[in-house]
Amino acid sequence: MSFRDKVDKRLSRKQKAYEIESLMKNKRSEDYQVIEEVFDKSTLMTIYDFMNKGIIDEIHGVVNAGKEARVYWGKDTEGNELAIKIYLTSSAEFKKGMLPYIEGDPRFSHVRRDTRSLIYTWAQKEYKNLQRAKDAKVNVPEPLAIQKNVLIMNFIGKNGERAPLLKETVLENPEQVFKLILTYLKRLYTKAGLVHADLSEYNIMMWKKKPVIFDVAQSVLIKHPMAERFLRRDIENLHRYFNRKVSDILSVDEIYVRVTGGRK
Template sequence: MGRHDDWDEELSKDTKQRRNNRRRRKISADQEYMNNESSEFIKSLDSSKGTGWMAEKKYKRMFTEIEEGLSGVLGDGPFEWVDRRVFDAVFDRLTLMSLYKLMKSGLIDTLDFPIARGKEAHVFHGTGETGPVAVKIFHTSNAVFKNLVQYIEGDPRFGGLKRRHRDLVDIWVRKEFRNLSRLEKWGLAVPKPLGVHKNVLVMEYLGNSTAPSPRLRDVKVIDPAAVYEELLEFLAVTWQKANMVHGDFSPYNIMWHGDRPVVIDVGQAVVQSHPKSQEFLVRDVTRLVEWANKNGLEIELAEAMYDVLEMDLSHIDLIDEEE
């Protein structure tokens, strides 16, 4: 229990307030109707293993509150893959609690539609107080882990392993948030990090109202030389100024947004002192050189490496915090 105390506290605070509110005015008929409507969905979850908890009173109320905000991903939208299985896999109890928190804070009002699903995370289009946001929800259990768990669970020597796995995921997500912040401070083109709670990361959305911007691998750019220069400088600033290396730099993790490349997926980025940072740097530069050569440029790896390490960046300065 201990670790969710703050959550329970949050709920009981809310419960008290709700009771007070109710004393003051009766729930309107509309509200009553809405509650009944949503409980149909929750009732249907009763039978589903893993989501039965939603029928518990306090969670039920929480879920009812955010259900409308989640309607885009509840399975009746145009995205057929968001079926019950996906819902169960992505929106487990603690994830819904994180969304609840983020919704209460105003960072997210609604989750509108899914953008991408990966092995480690699903990305959704959301809307918050300030407009559209991208919401990256990391899976907290994966098949591999589940497979391991059956051997470990019940063995007293490994108590709390599940929780430790979750903690690891949470740390990973915070790392992606921090990496984004650090890169952004150096003026690099990354989505602006907006917030993070446990396994949910909220950031600037890159795209229009119906679809995310394409990835660099999916577009044919008009001026590859200019894009190459820009990405080379990205790698140079990341290394020389932010003292980091992306670690998974590739046309899959670069979006083409507003006629410019924007780099995403920085969870694995490491600082220079990491034992593998140089190896990662060479790999990142190699990927860029491969992309350049595929796009008609003639670039040597050694030349690109030299540029990343030695490029004059005296014009690049830390961006002051606005607040």
Template sequence: MTDKLLRKIEEEISRLHMKEHGVEELKVEEDVFDKPTLETLYKLANRGVITAMGGSISTGKEANVFYALGEDKRELAIKIYRITTSNFKAMSDYLIGDPRFANIKQSKKSIVFEWTKKEFKNLVRARDAGVRVPEPILSERNILIMEFIGEHEQHAPRLKDVGRDLEDAASFFEVVIDYTTKLYQNASLVHADLSEFNILVEGGSGDEARPVFIDIGQGVTLDHPNAEEFLSRDIHNICRYFSKLGIDASEEDVLASVKGLV
């Protein structure tokens, strides 16, 4: 990338109001905002996909999530996977065996790009199956754009942080199991990393509270060799957590229910 193009990108970043967060600060975070990623953001802004971009709302081991605005001031979440520091071995374990990604090249860049596509496709399948997930909007290179879940630029809390405040934890648990069942039976998917860390609580802690499944990039289709093992692990995690909230959660019964055996 030429210095002239990089300056243009920085000008565009400034127009998107990222300047208040510091372009120099972002450039220091080379593992997230490398030059190709900045170039992609620039192109998305020129296409009107992004009209304003704010600060980080979540930092994970493989990716950062940023608040943004899109067309008609729609609130967006932009997930940017790190190409240089992501756990490629762990990603490969979930990609290999998935027939949708049979011809993936074993390079860092290829694995991250395919992982980003995988999360987008999993979100589409989950949403079509009736599971509440962030609506997927676009996947390009290592950037995933989706619906923002939250209010006032603050993402909805994770279940791990507010579970004990739920007024009706039993009903919330039932919806979580219903979503897990819909993933399995309707979408032929297993989340494969389901826990209180990857469920948002939308609508407050009262009767309107409902779960939102997130971080579904590692989700696998049922023909993946480890699909059943991952399902059992998901159910163990959920039952373990809700048991702490006083909910009678039998892993055997839940597993049978999810698989349609009862």
């Protein structure tokens, strides 16, 4: 690399650091190393695009830092709170894990198989699944926009403080909450035609006394060859969590029949 190139590179790094810093309202929310990893050039362009369209007005701190995605708190131009989920295009082992949930889904059978395309598909899939779930009247975060690896939803919580997970909540009325989750699962299966496929107390929030189901990128159509197995696993997780919290709880088999309406 020539001296000139080195200088250019340093400059563009500085430029980028500056851009991201001015983008983030709370500069100290993450160290620069992490920010740089999440906001690669393409992601930055996507964010700018959302800003130009008025979909995002401000980005504040990080709500959650997962291995595959980070969720940021933001606001639109009217001050409505947003959850901005950014899938990490640098996540390498991601690809292997995603494939079984993409293959077997006719909605995505024609997509390219390179890592970046798969991650875009993954984000797209989460958006579409949220949309289907919402149309079926399942309580989910409302999907607002999707572009490349960036998904925007309404924020579940208030003033940047996310709603507690089911896992973090002591329920006053576990019976009612359990019943409501089953109702949502039934709607998800029979109306949206989806199986969540990663359901647990970690992917349900409690907000305004109601469960909110989320994290649906891996959710599959009921026609998917593994759908039955995934649904059974979801129900087992739920049963394990609510067992001893709900008296006379239905068995896994009974729940399965209730959720699917006996359909296969």
